[in-house]
Amino acid sequence: METEYDPPQDPLVILHEDAEVLLVDKPSGLLSVPGKGPHLADCLLTRVQQVFPGALLVHRLDRDTSGVMIFAMTPYAQRHLGLQFEKRMTRKTYVARVWGVPAEPAGTIDLPLIVDWPNRPLQKVCHDTGKPAQTDWKRIKDEGDTARVRMFPRTGRSHQLRVHMLSIGHPILGDPFYATGPARDYPRLMLHSEELRFNHPQGGRSTKIRSKAPF
Numbered sequence: 001m002e003t004e005y006d007p008p009q010d011p012l013v014i015l016h017e018d019a020e021v022l023l024v025d026k027p028s029g030l031l032s033v034p035g036k037g038p039h040l041a042d043c044l045l046t047r048v049q050q051v052f053p054g055a056l057l058v059h060r061l062d063r064d065t066s067g068v069m070i071f072a073m074t075p076y077a078q079r080h081l082g083l084q085f086e087k088r089m090t091r092k093t094y095v096a097r098v099w100g101v102p103a104e105p106a107g108t109i110d111l112p113l114i115v116d117w118p119n120r121p122l123q124k125v126c127h128d129t130g131k132p133a134q135t136d137w138k139r140i141k142d143e144g145d146t147a148r149v150r151m152f153p154r155t156g157r158s159h160q161l162r163v164h165m166l167s168i169g170h171p172i173l174g175d176p177f178y179a180t181g182p183a184r185d186y187p188r189l190m191l192h193s194e195e196l197r198f199n200h201p202q203g204g205r206s207t208k209i210r211s212k213a214p215f
Contacts, residue, residue, distance in 0.1 A: 007031065007042050012051060015068060016209050020077040020201045022055055023209045024048060026069045028188045032060035044069065059085050062159065064176065067094070067193025068211045072201070080201035085156065091197035094151045094161055095140075095213045097190035098170040099183035101147040106138040109164040113157045122177055123159040125167055133157040135164045146173060150194070161191060190215050 006029070013025035024044070026032065031043040048055045048071055056072040058081045072078035084090050112130025116122040124130075134154040141148040147170070151161050162178050165171060171179040174186030192213040200207045 005040055012047055015211060020073050022052055022071045022073055024069055025211045026061055026066055028064050028066040031063045058082060061193055064189035065191045065193060068196045068209055070196060077201040084198055092153055093195040095192050095194045097146055097148050097173045098165055099146055099173060100170050101142050102139050102170055109135045109168060111167055113160060113163055123163050131157060133160050135161060
């Protein structure tokens with residue numbers, strides 16, 4: 001486990017801004033919200049609110065995951081977007097580099113997940129007490145001993161994509177929690193929130209915001 005928190009100091013990257021929503025490109029290594037203790041105070045929410053004081057949290061990305069993250073600019077938008085996430089009305093697309101090359105071109109992982117209490121924050125597959133979790137995935141490029149995949153989570157469990165890919169024998173490269181050996185020997189977690197589709201709080205129109213993976 002990594003104990004030292006040294007977040008990147010990249011300037012804020014705005015992907016879209018209007019009266020109701022703000023979408024930014026979160027860098028890998030930066031917490032979405034403050035952690036416990038003053039040494040974990042620096043986070044994307046704090047940085048966003050320094051520029052947009054009225055911005056409100058809607059969802060989170062893992063510290064080591066980069067990519068599209070949405071904030072609400074009004075309490076109404078926060079409720080509207082929160083309900084979309086809760087009812088699985090949003091469409092999230094992630095891209096990752098994984099260890100090994102999946103034999104199939106695409107598939108669905110349907111494995112229940114729960115926190116691994118003795119080793120938290122790690123999660124694990126548990127058919128007895130786990131909460132339902134489903135991930136659709138597609139292989140998009142072979143890269144020697146590794147592959148590039150695109151993932152479409154149907155649910156939003158903690159560490160879902162990381163544990164699901166591990167469960168089929170293809171851990172995400174650079175994962176400090178779940179990868180081992182050469183699969184872990186990468187400068188960052190190779191997981192990126194590439195696209196978010198949602199219904200805009202103002203008028204309900206379908207909106208799509210993308211961010212190209214930096215790896």
